[in-house]
Amino acid sequence: MTAMNDAIIFENVSKFYGEVLGVNRVTLNIPPGVTTLVGPNGSGKTTLMNLMTGLVQPSSGHVSVLGLTHVDADRFFRQVGYCTQFDSFPRRLTGWQFLLDSLLLHGMSEGDALRLADEALQRVRLGNAASHRIESYSKGMRQKIRLAQAIAHHPHVLVLDEPLNGLDPMARAESLGLFQELSRLGMHLVISSHILDEVDRISDRVVLITGGYIVAEGDIHQVRREVRDKPMQVLIRCDQPELLASRMFTSNHCVEARLHADGKGVFLRTADVDEFYRLLNQIAVEGLVTIEAVAPADDDTLAIYQYLIGSDGSPS
């Protein structure tokens, strides 16, 4: 596989459902790793996922996944695994039958299908529940069997729509661990999730979408740096936070200071992060205060979501 087609590519893609806008003029190049789709309900996340899984075709533009399009269905669907958002199982099947039928639909021989189904079940740790009907599964088990179905045929692209919904903290941690492992093996993982703080930990990049338009995309820290109209917040743990805050306020890029609840740190907001760190270095060298730790406090997905999309779902 060449480097050029080792990506999911959207070229000026628009999708309309009649007069309803799904997504508009989306241009994306998603390399391997974990990419998180973030946006309010109805923003176009699922449409993007349906487009990259070949379930819907663009009204205009072009989508290719690792250089393949849905026209070459056999090769395309072998590369793509889709874990849908909602319960969407054919009735009366056990988890095992569901996986087996899925693999047979992918064109695996019965022997291979049995082996791969077993492997996928072990990967998601569903255990003996696989022999029970899916109707009897808890929400978390349904998520697991959906995930097993998506990874069972060894795809290179895994599209996961809200894969953490309904999982308890342990299962969520297990799933995140699995996503991380698959990503490190060179897979593409495209995840939409509302549990931003947890997905944040494994995300390599984020795509923010609202109203069918891409608002921002890229490495989360890079995106945060480009949101220049929102002063950046930095947490500094030190022995004299009040003194540090007063000193920082001598330069006019510092716009807000808030003491940490334990009194051993201060949150500072700055409009010029480069100048801020230069001044902080100077203070540290002067020995005025003893600085224990410095960490950005708002360059995570949640903060960027709030800055760029806002709580009402409209771009701010």
Added chain:
Amino acid sequence: MSVYKHAYSAYTGRLTPLWSRVVVVVRYAVEEALSSRITIGLFTLSMLPVFVYMVGIYLANNTLARTLVLHRNPVFEIDARYFLNVLETQCWIALGIAGWIAPRLVSFDLADNALPILLSHPVSRFGYVLGKFIALFACLSPVTWLPCLLLFAYQGYSSAQPWFVTNLRIAGGLLAGSLLWIAFLSILGLALSSWVKWRVVATGAIFAVVFVPAGIGGIITGVLRTKWGFLLNVPVMMTQLWQRFLGEPEVMRADLHLPTVAILIVLTLACAICVMMLNARIRGREVVRG
């Protein structure tokens, strides 16, 4: 950033041919159809008329029984009329069974939103519908052409040898009439089921589409004094078609006979509409709520 080891290995084994993926859909659909006890009950009931007709053939071909029980009653002459009755009985039972099974095959998948998962496999929308069609067609076969031909074979076996050879047209008519009807029922059942998520309503819709236009056609025929109103009347159209297939004289007045071509055009048009309905509804996209 992640460190990419590129150690994830894709499946490199041999793949089965594309048609075998459709077989998976067929197998799943047949299992779904037969999973209900009511379906089994309906199949059992559908065999009762076959049993009665089989007894009729036995009595008609047994000299002693003919003399003692039937007193040479002409009702039990085994001819094209007799097999027309068999065909009509079984075909209308097939309508009932299609009304029960078809919604199970499609409405459930739509109600459960199962299409995105099914269609994110290398099976196309056409493959999905074809699989369901084959499953429904296969389920209706044991009710229609299979018992009809078995009864014909039994009659051929029981009667004197020339009967079988001289009445081969009946066998052809039974086969053609049954296949046409169950193909029409299958596509109609799937199309209507794809538009109605509630199974019971879908069953009602299948019956309504067959019988409501028949009433309207009857009104048109009565008011306008034209035979063309019968083109909305599926029972009349099919009866005329079956009579012609079996070479049985038609019971309706000659001026009410519809041309075979017109009947076939109407059935083809109805099937085309069904295909369009399926094309509009069988989509892989996930419905986004909230």
